[in-house]
Amino acid sequence: MAKSKIFVIFFLVFFAFLTFVPGFGQRVYQYKVGNYVLNIDTQKYRGKTIYVWQHWPEEEKSSIPDVRSPKEAREEFEKITGAKVKIVYVTWETKVEKQTAAILSGSGCDIVYIDSRQKPTWMMKKMLLPLNRYIDFNNKDLYNAVGFRKPILDYFTWRGQIYAVTNIYNDNVFPYILYYNKEKFEMAGLPDPLELYKQGKWTWETFFNLGKQLTQDTNGDGKIDQYAYASWRTYAPFLWTNDVMPIKYVGGRPVFNLDNPKAYKAFQAVYEMDAKYKMRPADWWTDPQGRFQKGITCMDYWGPWDISNMRNALGKKLGMVPFPKGPDTNKKSADEGDDSAWAIASSSKDPELAALYLLWMLMPTDKEKELIVKNQIERVGGKEVYDILMDAATRTVINPAAGIPGFSELMDQIDTANPAKSIKALKPKFEAAINAVLEGLK
Structure with a gap:
C-alpha cells in the first residue's frame, strides 16, 4: 500500500514537472x-x-x-x-x-x-x-x-x-514616401501623381513642371505663400532615382563613384528645383513636415514612420507615391529604405x-x-x-557611403550650380576619406 502511494505521488510530481517545464518530455x-x-x-x-x-x-x-x-x-x-x-x-x-x-x-x-x-x-x-x-x-x-x-x-x-x-x-519595410496633398493638385487642375506613376509618367520633368504650377501667391499680396515641395532629404533622392551610388564595392573595397554624368545631373536637379522652378522656400530645412501638414507646402519626401501623423493631419487629402525617376534609369522607382x-x-x-x-x-x-x-x-x-x-x-536604396566617416559632409559641400567641377575638385578628399577606412582592410 505504501509503495502504491509513493508511485501515485511520484506520478503527480512528474506530471506537474512536464506541465510547467516546457519541452522536458519533448x-x-x-x-x-x-x-x-x-x-x-x-x-x-x-x-x-x-x-x-x-x-x-x-x-x-x-x-x-x-x-x-x-x-x-x-x-x-x-x-x-x-x-x-x-x-x-x-x-x-x-x-x-x-x-x-x-x-x-x-x-x-x-x-x-x-x-x-x-x-x-x-x-x-x-x-x-x-x-x-x-x-x-x-x-x-x-x-x-x-x-x-x-x-x-x-x-x-x-x-x-x-x-x-x-x-x-x-x-x-516601406521606403521613404513622397507625401502629397491631393487637394492642392486638384485645385490647381493638375493630374494626380499616383496616377502618373501607374502610367509610367512620373519623372523629374513632370515633377518640376507640376511643381512650378503649385508654387503660388494664393492671397494676391505679391509674395509666394504656397510652395510645391520641401524635405530634409536634398540630393539623396535624386541620386538614387537616377541610378547613382556615391561609392561602389569592388572585392569588399569601397570605391569612389560620384565622378560621372548621372551624378552631375542629380545635383544639377537640386539647383534647378530652386533657381529655375522655385519650388522650395528659401529656408526649406525649417520644419518641412509641419509645413506640409499645414498646407504651406504641397509635397514632402519623408519616412514611413510618419504615416500616422500625416494621415491625422490631412485625412483623405493625403496621397503617397514613390519619388519620380530620373532621366538615366530604367527602374520604376528607387527610394531610400x-x-x-x-x-x-x-x-x-x-x-x-x-x-x-x-x-x-x-x-x-x-x-x-x-x-x-x-x-x-x-x-x-x-x-x-x-x-x-x-x-x-523591393528596389529600395541604402546609402553605401554611410559607413565612410566624413563622406556625407563632403557631399554637402558640392556646388549644385556646377556639380561636375565641384565633384572633381573634391575628389581627392572623398578618396582620402575612403582610404582612411581601407587602412583597416586586409
Whole structure:
C-alpha cells in the first residue's frame, strides 16, 4: 500500500514537472510557418543567456490585437528553450560607442541592432559574425517563412557573406514616401501623381513642371505663400532615382563613384528645383513636415514612420507615391529604405542560440502575418497604395557611403550650380576619406 502511494505521488510530481517545464518530455519543439518547420531543441540551451542590444525599450503589448509583442515572443522562446534573453537598452546617441566597447571587450553582447554606418568597418574588424554559418538563406521555405527583406540582405553582404537581417513584417519595410496633398493638385487642375506613376509618367520633368504650377501667391499680396515641395532629404533622392551610388564595392573595397554624368545631373536637379522652378522656400530645412501638414507646402519626401501623423493631419487629402525617376534609369522607382537590421556580434558566446532567437523573433505565425499585412494596408490607405509601396520596397536604396566617416559632409559641400567641377575638385578628399577606412582592410 505504501509503495502504491509513493508511485501515485511520484506520478503527480512528474506530471506537474512536464506541465510547467516546457519541452522536458519533448526533445524537439516544432514551430511551423508556411512550409517551413523550425525545430527547436528544448534541452540544448537550458541555463544559457544571450544579450540583445537595442536602442528602444522592449514593447510589452502589440498595437495589433492577436499579434504577440516582442516581450511576449521573447518569453515564449524562454519557456521553450529554458534559455534567458536579456534586453540591453542603449540610447540612439550612445549605441554605436557602447556596442563597440562591448563587442571589442568580448563581454555581454550577442545580438545587436545595427545600421548602414557599420558597413564596412565592423565587418573589416571582425566585429560581426557571418550569418551564413547559422542560417540557410538558400532554403526557400525558410526565406519565405521569415520574409527576409532582400535589400537589407544585399546591403549587408560583404565578401559574399551576409552579416545582418530583418523581415518585411514591420512598417520599416516601406521606403521613404513622397507625401502629397491631393487637394492642392486638384485645385490647381493638375493630374494626380499616383496616377502618373501607374502610367509610367512620373519623372523629374513632370515633377518640376507640376511643381512650378503649385508654387503660388494664393492671397494676391505679391509674395509666394504656397510652395510645391520641401524635405530634409536634398540630393539623396535624386541620386538614387537616377541610378547613382556615391561609392561602389569592388572585392569588399569601397570605391569612389560620384565622378560621372548621372551624378552631375542629380545635383544639377537640386539647383534647378530652386533657381529655375522655385519650388522650395528659401529656408526649406525649417520644419518641412509641419509645413506640409499645414498646407504651406504641397509635397514632402519623408519616412514611413510618419504615416500616422500625416494621415491625422490631412485625412483623405493625403496621397503617397514613390519619388519620380530620373532621366538615366530604367527602374520604376528607387527610394531610400530603412537601413537598420539585426546582427550577431563576434563577442557572442552562443552564436547558435543567438541565430535561433533571430529566426524566432523574425518569424511571425501565419495568422500574425495576415493581421500585420491587414494593419499595414489600413495605415497606407488601401490595398492599391500598399501594393505599390511594397513593390517599391523591393528596389529600395541604402546609402553605401554611410559607413565612410566624413563622406556625407563632403557631399554637402558640392556646388549644385556646377556639380561636375565641384565633384572633381573634391575628389581627392572623398578618396582620402575612403582610404582612411581601407587602412583597416586586409
